[in-house]
Amino acid sequence: MNTTDLLDQIEKKGSFLCIGLDTDQEKIPPHLLDEPDPIFAFNKAIIDATHHLCVAYKPNTAFYEAYGLKGWESLSRTIEYLNSSYPHLLTIADAKRGDIGNTATRYAEAFFNDLNFDAVTVAPYMGRDSVEPFLKFPDKFTILLALTSNAGAFDFQTREVDGQALYKIVLETALTYEHSDRLMFVVGATKAEFLKEIRKIVPEHFLLVPGVGAQGGSLEEVCKYGMTDRVGLLVNSSRKILYASREKDFAEAAAREAEGLQKAMKKELIKRG
Numbered sequence: 001m002n003t004t005d006l007l008d009q010i011e012k013k014g015s016f017l018c019i020g021l022d023t024d025q026e027k028i029p030p031h032l033l034d035e036p037d038p039i040f041a042f043n044k045a046i047i048d049a050t051h052h053l054c055v056a057y058k059p060n061t062a063f064y065e066a067y068g069l070k071g072w073e074s075l076s077r078t079i080e081y082l083n084s085s086y087p088h089l090l091t092i093a094d095a096k097r098g099d100i101g102n103t104a105t106r107y108a109e110a111f112f113n114d115l116n117f118d119a120v121t122v123a124p125y126m127g128r129d130s131v132e133p134f135l136k137f138p139d140k141f142t143i144l145l146a147l148t149s150n151a152g153a154f155d156f157q158t159r160e161v162d163g164q165a166l167y168k169i170v171l172e173t174a175l176t177y178e179h180s181d182r183l184m185f186v187v188g189a190t191k192a193e194f195l196k197e198i199r200k201i202v203p204e205h206f207l208l209v210p211g212v213g214a215q216g217g218s219l220e221e222v223c224k225y226g227m228t229d230r231v232g233l234l235v236n237s238s239r240k241i242l243y244a245s246r247e248k249d250f251a252e253a254a255a256r257e258a259e260g261l262q263k264a265m266k267k268e269l270i271k272r273g
Helices: 003-013 030-034 038-050 068-085 102-113 128-135 166-174 189-200 218-226 252-269
Strands: 017-020 057-059 090-097 117-124 141-147 185-189 207-209 232-237
Touching: 017 090, 017 189, 017 252, 030 038, 038 068, 038 252, 068 090, 090 102, 090 141, 102 117, 102 128, 117 128, 141 166, 141 189, 166 185, 166 189, 185 252, 189 207, 189 218, 207 218, 218 232, 218 252, 232 252
Parallel strands: 017 057, 017 232, 057 090, 090 117, 117 141, 141 185, 185 207, 207 232
Antiparallel strands: none
């Protein structure tokens, strides 16, 4: 998967929606618990109902790691299904890894080679040698945490160092890394007012934007300040789509929620030509 492939999907679908597969077994419809692999059964139904409305899926690995080996098997089955049935869709491992070079290399191999994800989220706190091992993989994306949507983001990310906010230093420094063209950045939708400043530093890179939906972020504000001539946005929604219903119509309900976002995105794309 490369940027051209991603832009092609955005144009075809009139959508830059990423659906977060943060599947909590305690929240899925009870009738699925009789399945041999309830998490995969839920994911498969959601994917089949929504694949035409989105351009990416993003499983948060914590929701799978929590169930041990069975959870990893569910994650592996989900990615195998996506890659075989819908290979044109971007797959993102929301793993937020970030460790020294040899460890980072192993993480990259695990997500890019073994599980065959297209992208992985990475924490930048340990610097260059914790990020560049991920960037060595061609046609793969490394999505660096820049300014997140949680309340605790203000503990560090907006603190000033020598008169400059730390998240800006992260962005500027990341651009000096080898193969920085393979970077995307996480910017929370609840921080939409910061996007104008962020675009001064990374005017062309794609931004992965969580927080639209259950967390209250505004799609219109995100597009106003963050959209580029080549779109440059992947807007993620998880809970609002996944748990639209706990009844047997859960997949259809998820599709309705996803379609509402897709239509709003198409309007924004048309508005900006």
